[in-house]
Amino acid sequence: MDAEALPSLPMSVPRAASAARITGATHEPAWLRWLLIGIAIGFLVLFLVVPLAAVFQRALSKGLNVYFAAVTEPDALAAIRLTLLTAAIAVPLNLVFGVTAAWAIAKFDFRGRQLLITLIDLPFSVSPVVSGLIYVLVFGMQGWFGPWLAAHDVKIIFAVPGIVLATVFVTFPFVARELIPLMQAQGNDEEEAAVVLGASGWQTFWRVTLPNVKWGLLYGTILCNARAMGEFGAVSVVSGHIRGLTNTLPLHVEVLYNDYQSVAAFAVASLLALLALVTLVLKVWVERRLDHRDANRR
Numbered sequence: 076m077d078a079e080a081l082p083s084l085p086m087s088v089p090r091a092a093s094a095a096r097i098t099g100a101t102h103e104p105a106w107l108r109w110l111l112i113g114i115a116i117g118f119l120v121l122f123l124v125v126p127l128a129a130v131f132q133r134a135l136s137k138g139l140n141v142y143f144a145a146v147t148e149p150d151a152l153a154a155i156r157l158t159l160l161t162a163a164i165a166v167p168l169n170l171v172f173g174v175t176a177a178w179a180i181a182k183f184d185f186r187g188r189q190l191l192i193t194l195i196d197l198p199f200s201v202s203p204v205v206s207g208l209i210y211v212l213v214f215g216m217q218g219w220f221g222p223w224l225a226a227h228d229v230k231i232i233f234a235v236p237g238i239v240l241a242t243v244f245v246t247f248p249f250v251a252r253e254l255i256p257l258m259q260a261q262g263n264d265e266e267e268a269a270v271v272l273g274a275s276g277w278q279t280f281w282r283v284t285l286p287n288v289k290w291g292l293l294y295g296t297i298l299c300n301a302r303a304m305g306e307f308g309a310v311s312v313v314s315g316h317i318r319g320l321t322n323t324l325p326l327h328v329e330v331l332y333n334d335y336q337s338v339a340a341f342a343v344a345s346l347l348a349l350l351a352l353v354t355l356v357l358k359v360w361v362e363r364r365l366d367h368r369d370a371n372r373r
Contacts, residue, residue, distance in 0.1 A: 162303040174254065177250075178284065180255050181258030207241050240313070254295060257291040305347055
């Protein structure tokens with residue numbers, strides 16, 4: 076026997092045993108695999124596919140003419156415009172905040188770092204209705220700044236600014252929470268190398284940090300946009316439900332349904348369902364890009 080092979084012989088036994096344990100743990104009986112797959116598919120069909128199909132079936136139950144009339148009537152168009160406007164303001168603000176917060180948390184060690192992480196997670200633990208009520212207590216007529224705002228003819232609650240503020244609050248964790256673990260996993264080696272080579276802080280960010288996190292940034296932005304357009308609880312509290320003025324798409328669906336206009340309600344709801352499907356497709360595409368990037372790095 077070759078002398079060089081002797082030291083490796085004792086290691087081969089535990090490795091083989093470990094491989095055997097892994098093989099045994101991952102080769103379940105065929106009936107069990109099919110049972111688990113069937114349960115998963117059954118849940119998806121029951122709780123996702125069937126409700127989604129029911130929305131579109133109900134929305135189109137009286138024909139395309141009724142459908143298009145429901146989604147193009149003035150109040151619906153106003154709700155669409157307000158929803159797009161709210162997302163167009165909230166998403167860029169959260170984009171800037173998320174990148175800034177993630178960069179500070181992942182790249183620097185400072186006092187209050189853990190507190191900042193906790194505050195970022197706050198909207199996940201607070202009910203959206205409670206977050207909307209907070210803005211009413213601060214900016215409403217009986218709130219802290221309500222009398223001053225009324226004296227200067229500034230409207231926040233029951234107006235577009237209140238809707239934007241509530242939407243920003245419930246959506247600001249998404250971008251930061253996608254970027255923080257990604258930046259922490261990448262470390263600081265590339266940034267330090269860039270600084271050693273003479274790059275400024277902005278050059279390091281734009282040419283090193285941002286290209287490394289661009290797909291994670293896009294992923295967080297997609298999720299943030301989907302939540303901004305579909306938010307109901309917080310917006311419902313601060314909007315005042317004024318038709319044609321402060322109703323977003325989710326609120327307009329509620330108004331139509333409460334008025335017993337179920338077909339019109341489902342027609343408008345189908346727009347939100349289409350948004351969810353588009354978001355899902357974009358999410359899968361970004362995940363594949365991230366997996367492809369990780370595979371190339373290996």
